[in-house]
Amino acid sequence: MIQFYLTALQMALCLGPMAMGIFITMKVFNIPDITTDGSYTLGAAITAILLVQQVPVAVALPASMLAGALAGTCTGIIHTKLKIDALLSGILVMTALYSVNLVVMGRSNIPLIGTDSIFIKSDWLGNELNGQLMTAFIVAGLVAGLLVYLLRTDFGIAMRASGNNPVMTKALGVNNDSIRIIGLAMSNALTALSGFLVTQYQGFTDINMGIGIVITGLGSVLVADALRQWFKIKKITHQLLLVVLGCMVFQAVLAFTLSIGIDPNLLKLVTALFVLLIVALPRITAVANPKK
């Protein structure tokens, strides 16, 4: 049973970069970006196709992130330069990416057998699962550390202010369009990084692996938001770290539903219901306690 939850923890750490990416678009920039479903699979597809051709992991990692960044850049350009709603821009790029991913993969499923992997190199701890966990932990930790630093920099302050009050930032010399495009590129590069990790973790890439993944990221951010409100956390850097925790809680809930015997076919339904519950809970509480 513990092994089961450790596997969920491993998955949470692999999906952590994506959740942090969604935090950037959703909470920092106030942009509902659903390019995620496509850029996640894109990261996985690029990884798989390179690893199958015996390209080292060290090359596959930046290549997949760069592809994700390009996808995010497309969404950003459509949104800011063509003035198309962010949600629609994301849907357009996500839809286009389905075909792009199929072209990249050449078929709908690529198994990774006998290929290089970021996880295989981590069996130095003796136990394979421990090694995998440690690898995922190090990657998620590095990403979180870099983002925490970034958000505290002058550029990070401009990013946050741009999402918070674009009228003000324009008057303060910030090019809101450019900074939004950079934010979307960064977010989708992180999503592709999750695709890179998960495809190696599960040992294959599937064209449909990204369907609904944005809900998982969104759910993690919402769990983090609920935790932020409960613990009255104001610092943005702490909020970012809560997103990784939110991702763990989210995966733990899914693992729990499977462990009590719920049909795996209903997993997406359970995911959606869980997210709905998180979103609705504060409103239900407010209705129940109007004086609060």
Next chain:
Amino acid sequence: MLVLNNISKIYNPGSEDQVTALHKVSLEVKTGEFLVVVGTNGSGKSTLLNLILGTQFPTQGTISINGKNIGHLPEYKRSPWVSMVFQNPSNGTAPELTILENFRLAALRTGKKGLGIGIGQAFRMSVAEKIATLGMGLENKLDQLMGSLSGGQRQALTLLMGVMDKTSLLLMDEPTAALDPKSAQVVMQLAQKINREMGITVILITHSMKDALQYGDRLLMFDSGNIVKDLNKDAKALLALPQILEWFA
């Protein structure tokens, strides 16, 4: 010096809804001048400020500051010359950032927003020193979120933020409209201090005729997109409230 040459602004040109907000307006504002602009709603005074700030572009004419033509530049590229205090205190600050972070961004208005951490002890001290001059006790609350402050406090801070980095021109669009009388007085006195001590040109739009008489060294009145009165300091000093109210009759 700010020079507006033959500026017109027409909204929805060629349609049934066509409105001429400004009609061939020419204006020179000397460096260090404190210009007060009054006029009825829809007279074109806010359009004038928007054209200088860059949120809108003129249909015709040129705008230049210190000889540099800025009329075609987007708003964010005019920041080396122009800073703005909005009517709504919420527009001038980022509520989810701390006071210090807001000031950091203001200090970089003309500079590069790079990947270094610019908020250090020295910066904190210099911001605290500037904020202390307001006498609002905010210098000890630099890590507080801007959104937790009152409108008056935010507007005063916006004004200070406007001069954190070099600027030639401070635009103020009814900055006291949403403030209580005491906060309004603090903001106006601060604007006057900035104008006198730093030599920064100020253009103030106001509906308060009391402020129009008390502050500034030149008074303009707009009506139907035209400048209909232009009084220098001496002529303005001779004005009384009933006379200025008569202009609106």
